[in-house]
Amino acid sequence: xxxxxxxxxPILWAFHASFTxxxxxxxxxxxxxxxxxxxxxxxxxxxVLPLSLGLTVLFVGGSAILGQNILxxxxxxxxxxxxxxxxxxxxxxxxxxxxxxxIVAAFAAYAYFSRDGTLNQLLAxxxxxxxxxxxxxxxxAIILANVWRGTAFSMLVYRAALDDVPGEVTEAAVMDGAGxxxxxxxxxxxxxxxxxxTNLMLVTLQTLAVFTLIWVMTAGGPSNASTTLPVLAYxxxxxxxxxxxxxxxxxxxxxxxxxxxxxxxxxLRDPKP
Amino acid sequence: xxxxxxARRTRRPAxxxxxxxxxxxxxxxxxxxxxxxxxxxxxxLLWLLLAxxxxxxxxxxxxxxxxxxxxxxxxxxxxxxxxxxxxxxVLSAGxxxxxxxxxxxxxxxLSRYQSRFxxxxxxxxxxxxxxxxxxxxxxVYGLFVQLRLLDSMPATIFFLATTAxxxxxxxxxxxxxxxxxxxxxxxxxxxxxGLTALRTIVLxxxxxxxxxxxIFVFIxxxxxxxxxxxxxxxxxxxxxAVSIFSFFGQxxxxxxxxxxxxxxxxSLPVLALYVIVAKGAGSSFAMxxxxxx
Numbered sequence: 001x002x003x004x005x006x007x008x009x010p011i012l013w014a015f016h017a018s019f020t021x022x023x024x025x026x027x028x029x030x031x032x033x034x035x036x037x038x039x040x041x042x043x044x045x046x047x048v049l050p051l052s053l054g055l056t057v058l059f060v061g062g063s064a065i066l067g068q069n070i071l072x073x074x075x076x077x078x079x080x081x082x083x084x085x086x087x088x089x090x091x092x093x094x095x096x097x098x099x100x101x102x103i104v105a106a107f108a109a110y111a112y113f114s115r116d117g118t119l120n121q122l123l124a125x126x127x128x129x130x131x132x133x134x135x136x137x138x139x140x141a142i143i144l145a146n147v148w149r150g151t152a153f154s155m156l157v158y159r160a161a162l163d164d165v166p167g168e169v170t171e172a173a174v175m176d177g178a179g180x181x182x183x184x185x186x187x188x189x190x191x192x193x194x195x196x197x198t199n200l201m202l203v204t205l206q207t208l209a210v211f212t213l214i215w216v217m218t219a220g221g222p223s224n225a226s227t228t229l230p231v232l233a234y235x236x237x238x239x240x241x242x243x244x245x246x247x248x249x250x251x252x253x254x255x256x257x258x259x260x261x262x263x264x265x266x267x268l269r270d271p272k273p
Numbered sequence: 274x275x276x277x278x279x280a281r282r283t284r285r286p287a288x289x290x291x292x293x294x295x296x297x298x299x300x301x302x303x304x305x306x307x308x309x310x311x312x313x314x315x316x317x318l319l320w321l322l323l324a325x326x327x328x329x330x331x332x333x334x335x336x337x338x339x340x341x342x343x344x345x346x347x348x349x350x351x352x353x354x355x356x357x358x359x360x361x362x363v364l365s366a367g368x369x370x371x372x373x374x375x376x377x378x379x380x381x382x383l384s385r386y387q388s389r390f391x392x393x394x395x396x397x398x399x400x401x402x403x404x405x406x407x408x409x410x411x412x413v414y415g416l417f418v419q420l421r422l423l424d425s426m427p428a429t430i431f432f433l434a435t436t437a438x439x440x441x442x443x444x445x446x447x448x449x450x451x452x453x454x455x456x457x458x459x460x461x462x463x464x465x466x467g468l469t470a471l472r473t474i475v476l477x478x479x480x481x482x483x484x485x486x487x488i489f490v491f492i493x494x495x496x497x498x499x500x501x502x503x504x505x506x507x508x509x510x511x512x513x514a515v516s517i518f519s520f521f522g523q524x525x526x527x528x529x530x531x532x533x534x535x536x537x538x539x540s541l542p543v544l545a546l547y548v549i550v551a552k553g554a555g556s557s558f559a560m561x562x563x564x565x566x
Contacts, residue, residue, distance in 0.1 A: 075310060081303035090311035097314055099547045101496030103514045104321070104536040111324070111529070112317040148314060209407040212498045216518070230407040237411040238503075250411045265396050 048224055048232065049249075056208070056228040059143060064207035067147035069200060072154025076162055077184065091155070098152030106216035109145035110134075113217065138218045138226035146213055150206065154199055161195035162188070194267075201264035208257060229253045325533035344534035353520065354535065361512035361539075364430060364501065365494040371434040372490045373483060376441035381471055383442070384449040385457070406436050410503050417504060424506040433500055437490045444489065448482025449475065488546050495543050513539045 075094065079087040097105060112118045113133040120130035133141040165188055173187045189196070211230040214220065220227035220235060227235070229249060237246025325344055348354050413432065414423075422428035452475050460470040476483065498514040505511050511519070517535055 071310075075307065078303045078307045078310075081300055082307045083300060083304055086304045086307050086311075090307045090314075093311045093314040093318075095547075096318060096544070099492070099544060100318075100540050101498070101514055101543060103496075103498045103517055104540050107517075107532060107536060108317040108321050111320050118316055118320055148317065151314075211407045233407075233411050237414065243411065243415050246411045247415065250409070253407070254409065 048227065051224060052227050052229055052232045052249075055139065055226060058139060059146070059210075059228050060204055060207045062139075063143040063146040064150070064203040065200060067143065068151045068154045068203050068207075069196075071147060071151050072199075073158050073196075075151070075155045076158035077188075079159065080162060094155055095152045097148055098150065102149075102212045103216065105149050106145075106213045109141075109148065109213065110217045113141040113145065134218055135222055138222065142214050142217055142226055145217060146207065146210060149213065150203065153206070154203060157195055157199045157202075158192070161192040165191050197267050198264070201260060201267065205257060205260055205264075208253070208260070229256075321533050321536060324530050325537050327530055344528075344530040345538070347528075348531050348535050348538075353516075354538065356509065357511060357513040357516035358539065360510060361495055361514070363426065364433070364512050365491045367426075367430040368433040368437060368494040369487045369491040371430060372437045372441045373445075373487050375434065375438055376445040376486060377471075377476070377483075379438075379442045380445040380449050381467075381475070384446050385454065407499060410499060414503050423504065424510065426505075426510055429501060429504045432504065433494050433497065434490075436500070437493055441486050441490055444486050445482070448479045448486070451482075452478045485550055488550050492543050492546055 075090070079091065082090075100108075115130075115132045115134075117133075119133065123130050131137065169187055169191065170183060173183045178186065209230060210228070211234065214226060214228060214231050215234070218226045220231040230253060233246045233249035233253060235246075236249055237243050326341065327344075417423045417428065420428075456474050456478075457470045460474055461467075465473070495512075496514065498518065501512050502515050502518070505515065508516070508519075513535075517532070517539065
């Protein structure tokens with residue numbers, strides 16, 4: 001029941017509201033009028049939407065699919081080779097960034113990437129140039145920050161998956177003279193195919209919804225250079241007081257989530273060979 | 274290593290893979306690579322720690338000229354620290370409690386009675402875990418405006434509970450499946466109703482699992498920034514996450530040391546809870562259990 005009221009309700013209301021000109025203030029706040037597809041027409045004519053969609057794809061692709069996924073897998077694979085104490089310490093460090101409340105992680109990342117922050121201190125030590133990351137390369141900064149924050153999830157999933165790979169199989173590969181890379185590519189990775197798919201899906205959906213990190217670090221700026229869809233929806237609805245329009249943006253985001261979610265369920269339903 | 278020991282090693286089933294000489298050699302680069310990753314993960318956190326002890330802190334990571342607790346004492350005021358933390362506690366504990374009750378009631382029939390609705394229902398729940406909550410927030414705000422529920426603690430608790438519910442039901446059901454049914458059947462024979470059996474037999478047996486679910490939801494609610502940020506307006510009701518943001522966001526780049534100190538105090542409970550869960554139930558229990566189903 002709760003689920004119905006609070007999850008389905010807003011979604012239905014969302015689609016309804018996106019057809020109205022509801023606003024935070026003024027005449028339209030109390031009695032929204034039905035404006036049909038006007039919001040969507042405006043949305044698709046808005047030059048910010050393709051930009052924002054592109055940035056969202058870039059953010060999810062760079063941060064989730066490439067960054068967190070590959071780094072998480074690498075850490076998990078390395079952990080099986082490294083000595084116990086090292087993996088324990090590093091595992092703790094990675095998980096710590098993930099367990100911290102999002103607002104704290106966002107502030108830490110903000111300080112790290114700011115003009116006189118830790119990253120530029122390091123670069124100065126190496127004698128390389130020190131750009132102002134949050135202004136010149138905001139996307140690079142938030143993608144890296146989100147990789148830092150979210151990799152732990154992939155790492156945990158892959159560690160569990162690698163532990164399930166039976167030792168006999170890898171041993172047989174060793175007997176056949178397969179090297180480390182060959183073992184990984186031809187034996188281990190195909191065996192954890194299911195986990196890889198699941199993890200990709202979940203991480204994508206989590207990254208799609210990231211708001212706080214971006215909001216604290218760049219607030220979507222400078223001049224929309226890091227406005228992903230959640231940030232755009234928030235800005236339209238609360239900064240410019242146009243709930244209907246913001247909801248239209250949110251509806252687009254929900255639809256993307258629904259597509260990915262449905263794909264994920266299909267994956268789970270298919271009996272894994 | 275003696276020969277006997279070496280023989281024991283090779284006879285042992287290869288739980289940790291096959292330890293050949295080549296693998297021993299591969300260990301050093303693997304260690305080095307891992308340490309490098311670990312260091313890059315620790316650096317941003319290091320700033321937090323050092324800045325909180327440095328009365329003149331900026332963005333830089335540096336050793337404080339003198340270690341001082343001035344930042345901590347500066348924020349130890351009711352309005353700044355204790356009220357928001359108390360709000361966070363009420364919000365998180367309330368959310369976890371509501372979620373737990375709802376999850377148990379939902380998971381019990383799912384776990385005990387075979388009906389043809391079970392599978393679709395479970396998939397719907399899973400689907401619910403997938404939706405980007407951020408996307409729902411704008412319409413939820415609109416809904417709250419319509420229902421006149423804005424700035425109300427109970428309503429926010431219910432909404433947070435709802436967003437946590439799919440995952441909680443999923444976990445609760447997995448824990449419940451581990452409790453053997455035969456005990457309940459004995460209770461039913463003795464004339465106990467379903468709910469009585471649930472209360473007196475099943476729940477005590479899955480105490481640990483319930484604790485895990487509770488803590489899991491609590492951690493999520495404690496760290497949540499966006500939901501209270503949108504739904505709670507008055508300062509007196511805002512949890513710590515929001516008050517950090519509004520305090521330091523509005524006053525511009527000032528007291529980084531205080532910000533860091535506040536962040537640390539605010540993060541400690543969650544870190545402690547996480548350690549409790551991780552110690553009690555193996556490392557990747559929640560994730561693998563939730564993901565594998």
